[in-house]
Structures are given as C-alpha cells and as structure tokens.
Amino acid sequence: xxxxxxxxxxxxxxxxxxxxxxxxxxxxxxxxxxxxxxxxxxxxxxxxxxxxxxxxxxxxxxxxxxxxxxxxxxxxxxxxxxxxxxxxxxxxxxxxxxxxxxxxxxxxxxxxxxxxxxxxxxxxxxxxxxxxxxxxxxxxxxxxxxxxxxxxxxxxxxxxxxxxxxxxxxxxxxxxxxxxxxxxxxxxxxxxxxxxxxxxxxxxxxxxxxxxxxxxxxxxxxxxxxxxxxxxxxxxxxxxxxxxxxxxxxxxxxxxxxxxxxxxxxxxxxxxxxxxxxxxxxxxxxxxxxxxxxxxxxxxxxxxxxxxxxx
Amino acid sequence: xxxxxxxxxxxxxxxxxxxxxxxxxxxxxxxxxxxxxxxxxxxxxxxxxxxxxxxxxxxxxxxxxxxxxxxxxxxxxxxxxxxxxxxxxxxxxxxxxxxxxxxxxxxxxxxxxxxxxxxxxxxxxxxxxxxxxxxxxxxxxxxxxxxxxxxxxxxxxxxxxxxxxxxxxxxxxxxxxxxxxxxxxxxxxxxxxxxxxxxxxxxxxxxxxxxxxxxxxxxxxxxxxxxxxxxxxxxxxxxxxxxxxxxxxxxxxxxxxxxxxxxxxxxxxxxxxxxxxxxxxxxxxxxxxxxxxxxxxxxxxxxxxxxxxxx
Numbered sequence: 001x002x003x004x005x006x007x008x009x010x011x012x013x014x015x016x017x018x019x020x021x022x023x024x025x026x027x028x029x030x031x032x033x034x035x036x037x038x039x040x041x042x043x044x045x046x047x048x049x050x051x052x053x054x055x056x057x058x059x060x061x062x063x064x065x066x067x068x069x070x071x072x073x074x075x076x077x078x079x080x081x082x083x084x085x086x087x088x089x090x091x092x093x094x095x096x097x098x099x100x101x102x103x104x105x106x107x108x109x110x111x112x113x114x115x116x117x118x119x120x121x122x123x124x125x126x127x128x129x130x131x132x133x134x135x136x137x138x139x140x141x142x143x144x145x146x147x148x149x150x151x152x153x154x155x156x157x158x159x160x161x162x163x164x165x166x167x168x169x170x171x172x173x174x175x176x177x178x179x180x181x182x183x184x185x186x187x188x189x190x191x192x193x194x195x196x197x198x199x200x201x202x203x204x205x206x207x208x209x210x211x212x213x214x215x216x217x218x219x220x221x222x223x224x225x226x227x228x229x230x231x232x233x234x235x236x237x238x239x240x241x242x243x244x245x246x247x248x249x250x251x252x253x254x255x256x257x258x259x260x261x262x263x264x265x266x267x268x269x270x271x272x273x274x275x276x277x278x279x280x281x282x283x284x285x286x287x288x289x290x291x292x293x294x295x296x297x298x299x300x301x302x303x304x305x306x307x308x309x310x311x
Numbered sequence: 312x313x314x315x316x317x318x319x320x321x322x323x324x325x326x327x328x329x330x331x332x333x334x335x336x337x338x339x340x341x342x343x344x345x346x347x348x349x350x351x352x353x354x355x356x357x358x359x360x361x362x363x364x365x366x367x368x369x370x371x372x373x374x375x376x377x378x379x380x381x382x383x384x385x386x387x388x389x390x391x392x393x394x395x396x397x398x399x400x401x402x403x404x405x406x407x408x409x410x411x412x413x414x415x416x417x418x419x420x421x422x423x424x425x426x427x428x429x430x431x432x433x434x435x436x437x438x439x440x441x442x443x444x445x446x447x448x449x450x451x452x453x454x455x456x457x458x459x460x461x462x463x464x465x466x467x468x469x470x471x472x473x474x475x476x477x478x479x480x481x482x483x484x485x486x487x488x489x490x491x492x493x494x495x496x497x498x499x500x501x502x503x504x505x506x507x508x509x510x511x512x513x514x515x516x517x518x519x520x521x522x523x524x525x526x527x528x529x530x531x532x533x534x535x536x537x538x539x540x541x542x543x544x545x546x547x548x549x550x551x552x553x554x555x556x557x558x559x560x561x562x563x564x565x566x567x568x569x570x571x572x573x574x575x576x577x578x579x580x581x582x583x584x585x586x587x588x589x590x591x592x593x594x595x596x597x598x599x600x601x602x603x604x605x606x607x608x609x610x611x612x613x614x615x616x617x618x619x620x621x622x
Binding site: 179 | 436438439440441444445448449488490491492493494523525526543544545546549564565566567569570571574578581601602603
C-alpha cells in the first residue's frame, strides 16, 4: 500500500513497531482500504528477542540479523525474563489506541518457541536450521530450558495483549515445518502446549499457525489452538479431515495474488469448495502476503470471498 | 573432509566442476574414506544455466547468483539449446576418469525444471519463489516453453552421462516442495515426466528426488522414477504406503549427523524399522549433508546401516 510505503520511507520497521501512534496507524491502513474481517496488530515477530537480551536489526536484503546469536548454555541462562507491560509497552499502547477505531476484531500475536529460537540461534533466516537443530540434539536440556523461557514469555505477552484489548491471539510457528514429526513431538510440542494451556482461561479464540506442516497437523492440533493454520501445500479438505473437530485457517497460495484475476478467483473458489461451507473455516492466505502483490487483487479476492459467503 | 577443504582452498567450486581431474578427485574422496554403496559425480546443479545463456557465480554467503536473472519471454526465447557433449565436456570426462577407479556404482544427476527455473528466474536462492510463481501464473505458455527447454536439456545431459559411464541417474527437484499440488500437476509434472520418458529406453535406474514434498509424493511417482526420494518430514512407512510399488530413497534428517552418536543411530534404526526390510529401500539422508557434519559420524552411520543390513 502506498500509504505504508510512505511511512516506511520515513521510519525503519523497528521505529514503526516501537512508536504506538505509528504502529496503530499501520494496523489501521489495510482495514481502511479493504473490507477485511479482522485486523492484526502491526508488530514484528522478533520484537521479544531484544528485551530478553538479544538485540537485532533489519539489514537490507538480509532480513533480521541478531547481533550476537545465542549459541551456548550460558547464553540461554543469561536470557532475561520479561515483564510484558514494560517490555512491550509500545505494542500494548498501540492495541489500546487501535481498538476504538475498529469495527472488526483485533488479533494479537507472538512467535512460537521453535521459530523464535531458530532466529535467536541462527542469527537470522536460515535454510537448514543447522545450529538450532544441533543445540536441540546435543543439549536437549538447554534446548528445553530455552523453549521454556520463550513459552513463558509468549504466554505472558499474549495475556498482556488480551488485557490491552485484542480479541483473538495467534501463535506463529512459521518455520517449524523444518522438523521431522518425531522431533516436533519431543522438542516443540510441550512448549507450544504450555502456551495454549496458559491462555485457556482467557476465553479468547486462539489460532495456531505454521507452514510446511503437512505432516505435523495432528501434532499441532494436539498442542492446542481453536483454529489450526494450514498452508497451500495441503489441500484444505484433506487437512481438515485429519485435523478433525477444530476450526481451520487458510489456505490460498499467497503467490496467486500475482496471478491474473480469473486464476486467483478460481483458486479461491477451490479453497471454498474444499471447505464445503463447513462452519469454522477462516479464509486466509497460507502465509504472509508477498510484497509485490497488487492491492486491487487483494480487494477483488476479499469481495469475491464475501460474495461467495453470502450465497 | 579435510582433503576436500584443501582443494577448495586452492580452487573455486566452479573450477572444481570444470576441471575433469579435480571433479574426478572430489568424486572419489568420500568413497576412499567411507564404505558408501555408490558414488555421485561431483558437479553443480546450476552448471547447465551458463551454456544455456545464464552465467552465474557463487558469492560468499549468498550462494549462487545469476548475473542477469531470466524474467521476460524474450529471455526465455533467447535460451540456447545445448549439445551436451560440448557443453558438459568436463563433467563427461570426469565420469570417464572416475568409472574405472570405482568398485561401487556411479550416479549421474541433473536439476529438474522447476528447481533450475527457480534459480534462473529468482537469480539465486529464494524464500518465496515470487518471481517464478508470477511467471508461472501470468505467462503459462512462456513457463511451459522454459520448462520444456530445461526438460530437453536435462534428458540430453543425463543420456550423455549414461553414455560416459554413469550407472544410475538422479533428477533433483530440490525446491519443488514450495508448490501446491494443483500447481505441481499443471506446471511441473508434464516436464518431469518428459525427462523420465526420454530415459526409459536407457535401462539405468532412475531416482526422483525432492524435499518438502509430503503432499506431492503420488504426483512425483506418476511423473516417473524407479526410486522416489522422501525427506525426513514424512515418516518413511507412511510415505512408502502412499508411493506404493516403487523403490524409495531416504529419509534420515541430515542434522542428526550433528547429534550424539546414540541419537543418530537410534534414528537410523527408526528409518530402517519403517522400511521394514522391504526390498527397494535406498538408505540415505533426506537432503544434502550439512557442512558442519563430523566425518566420524558419517562413518559410524554407514557402518551401522551396513551392519543392520547384514542381520
């Protein structure tokens, strides 16, 4: 969106995240333009790393870069516990500012332990997660201590977001699809479960998101979440049959927004057909929107899905 | 291996690929050290891009970088057809040099159309394949023309490798797991099928490899290959049940070679247990070996799998 690009020309991504007025403004930009059914608070997945003791920045072309990646047990023991009302004050303030402006629900979010740990350990994006997996296999106790700290932070942070006004929360385990099911079960599932258990009494809908999770869906469902995210690699009907009695979110291939409109809408119809009108389908992309996506296609897709929902 | 690092200290990766004596030497290094059951010719997946008209180089930290990525239909029409005996003379010469030195079969390989196209179009590694998918959706004819050229090259190159002496061939579709099954079927499967059909009369075993392919296995099998590669994200017994009457290759998580020996061997046993002693299981990693892997662990794993195979 041009209005977002205009802000980014003046402010870094982290400035936007750390300035409540700007984060609120960026949160509202898409819902002003497009008839979306929800808004998600503008923030960055990695934000918790800095107050825990791992500063990072965004380096053009390389994405996030953690200045001193976490590698040793001493690094893990040095991670600081977080008081979310202090550490995330600007995000919580942005939530309070945005809520009265919205006619649709506001969603809060946090990164899941594996995804945050992988950034902390690899120091940024990774193609193979070799350092994270090495720590996991070589020092399972240290790995579990790290993920325990991240899970505590995640639950506390989401609770603070709910207190500040979000009406649903999403746990992003974006990179967990790199793991074998056995490793997910041993090294990740207990920590994700702890997050959802800590949220159970809050009475807000919870969304559990991942990508590349074709063989992890049942294990993710068992970890928790009222809604299970499904990416485009799994036909939605097959995914839902396996997930069973839970809502699902997804699962249009985000790159279809770069396709001609006919193909885009035909594939949206295919997703809807596979959902079969069953209650509990949250139509969404299977992952984040690509930067080169034309705004008109997002509008056309939103209108089309609403139109189909009315018929 | 130290002997490989010693060569790399003196020569670039592309020099090793383009100098038959060096490529032969690097091919032989692992089989001298470790009792492997096959050797794979040392080369690079991207090698065909340069003679087709897309020069590239390896940039430290960034991996391969194609100087002028392919973006337009004119770029596709400009791609040159290849005479493999000329274009790949050093690789074919390396094959002829290596064969008499080996007591185990020599495997040749080529990149599959999607994987090569993604490098050509993105200009290197990509996290989202946005440009490749945009071309695919926006200009299906151009996409099919591109993949047709890549499939013709792949088949001709593999035939030349067989003539030069390789005893099995592997088609690497390393990045195809980024696609939805419907897109695989429409945009990729016909071209991969054309490669395997062109090889049918050669009477050498063919291996069809991919990663992140949990939901593509049946479509890949239908495209061809005597052996279907399975990565660690899918339990091997489940994968094999779906693949049916075909051999399978895999599927140990490569990062387990960074684990303590007990965990490594226990997980290798789990792979073997899931294969259940059924004929037609090629034990292998689910993807390439990680650079930080200790050589002693590769030796221990190889010995262990051989030992188990004898019992």
